[in-house]
Amino acid sequence: MDAKRIAVFSSKPYDKHFLDEANQGTGLTLDYFENRLKWETAKLTEGYDAVSCFVNDIVDRPVLETLVDNGIRMIALRCAGFNNVDLVAAKELGVQVARVPGYSPESVAEHTVAMILALNRKITKAYNRVKEHNFDLDGLLGFNLQKSTVGIIGTGKIGLATMRALSGFGCRLLCYDPYPSEEAAKYGEYCDLDRLYRESDVISLHCPLTEESYHLINAQTIAQMKAGVMLINTSRGALVNAQDALDGMKQGKIGYLGLDVYELEGDLFFRDLSGKVLHDDVFALLLSYPNVLVTGHQGYFTKEALSEIGQTTIDNLQAHFEGRQTGNEL
Ligand code: NAI
Numbered sequence: 266m267d268a269k270r271i272a273v274f275s276s277k278p279y280d281k282h283f284l285d286e287a288n289q290g291t292g293l294t295l296d297y298f299e300n301r302l303k304w305e306t307a308k309l310t311e312g313y314d315a316v317s318c319f320v321n322d323i324v325d326r327p328v329l330e331t332l333v334d335n336g337i338r339m340i341a342l343r344c345a346g347f348n349n350v351d352l353v354a355a356k357e358l359g360v361q362v363a364r365v366p367g368y369s370p371e372s373v374a375e376h377t378v379a380m381i382l383a384l385n386r387k388i389t390k391a392y393n394r395v396k397e398h399n400f401d402l403d404g405l406l407g408f409n410l411q412k413s414t415v416g417i418i419g420t421g422k423i424g425l426a427t428m429r430a431l432s433g434f435g436c437r438l439l440c441y442d443p444y445p446s447e448e449a450a451k452y453g454e455y456c457d458l459d460r461l462y463r464e465s466d467v468i469s470l471h472c473p474l475t476e477e478s479y480h481l482i483n484a485q486t487i488a489q490m491k492a493g494v495m496l497i498n499t500s501r502g503a504l505v506n507a508q509d510a511l512d513g514m515k516q517g518k519i520g521y522l523g524l525d526v527y528e529l530e531g532d533l534f535f536r537d538l539s540g541k542v543l544h545d546d547v548f549a550l551l552l553s554y555p556n557v558l559v560t561g562h563q564g565y566f567t568k569e570a571l572s573e574i575g576q577t578t579i580d581n582l583q584a585h586f587e588g589r590q591t592g593n594e595l
Pocket of ligand 1: 345346366367370373418419420421422423424441442443444471472473474475477478499500501525526562563564565566
């Protein structure tokens with residue numbers, strides 16, 4: 266195989282570490298770009314044979330057309346979700362797209378549980394208080410997860426791993442998925458969304474972002490939930506209408522909000538904006554609420570997951586150049 270050159274977009278030092286490790290001895294040359302792939306940066310792909318992208322790269326038709334003009338026929342996603350890629354255009358233009366479908370679902374599931382516990386037991390508030398030598402407990406009251414009802418929306422790999430972890434706490438689990446699985450049914454009871462919204466103390470989203478799931482959580486669905494519900498989204502930002510969630514918090518309907526993803530995270534996450542003014546008022550307001558916990562899309566961020574992402578991405582690229590299928594093609 267001739268030496269193939271890959272342009273790796275949205276890359277950070279940790280991506281380079283794990284990709285270089287997986288790439289040893291393959292003959293692929295990886296060049297790292299910190300920029301996101303989008304129309305303005307697509308020109309950088311001249312002279313490359315493939316690109317590798319992440320969650321906030323914008324792989325729409327104009328970008329795909331530029332890639333094709335530069336002779337590129339392969340996009341290796343370093344993530345499971347692919348809502349940022351125009352797959353119809355990719356197919357029409359003959360560009361293969363492969364993803365990393367199932368890397369360490371426990372990484373995201375464990376982060377989900379961490380968010381639930383941190384919000385419930387007000388860990389950030391407690392941490393700050395104790396640092397100031399304030400050992401007062403007033404305002405830190407939590408609730409037992411045991412016997413509380415957790416509703417899981419999407420019972421694929423991550424939803425199932427979350428259910429397994431939460432069953433260890435003695436939670437009562439309700440779940441919804443258009444394609445129920447026997448494995449998930451061992452841990453929880455499938456029901457329709459109306460019942461899940463009505464009965465859950467905690468609701469956690471684990472479905473992909475699609476046309477049907479866009480703004481799944483909105484003013485109407487929030488109105489169906491229990492007063493004081495805890496809502497967790499570690500899946501994709503646009504599953505939640507953030508303005509409606511903010512209104513739900515103001516009304517006291519949503520008692521706690523945990524977000525690892527945000528609809529407009531593309532201009533915010535994965536970079537250091539400390540000292541900068543945030544121009545997104547909804548996001549800034551959400552951050553100001555004491556019962557909101559936001560993390561910057563770090564659910565996947567464990568060494569096990571990054572190692573698997575690196576390995577699978579390199580395998581996907583090699584398979585493409587050798588004319589093999591891996592099953593990870595979209
Ligand atoms: P998966 O494909 O194994 O499972 C997704 C499940 O959602 C499937 O069972 C599917 O039938 C179900 N589903 C589809 N549409 C639905 C709907 N409208 N309502 C309810 N369920 C629906 O995917 P996996 O690996 O469990 O990942 C889930 C999502 O987690 C990904 O799509 C991605 O957006 C997100 N994710 C977030 C990460 C993070 O770092 N925060 C990292 C990896 C994935």
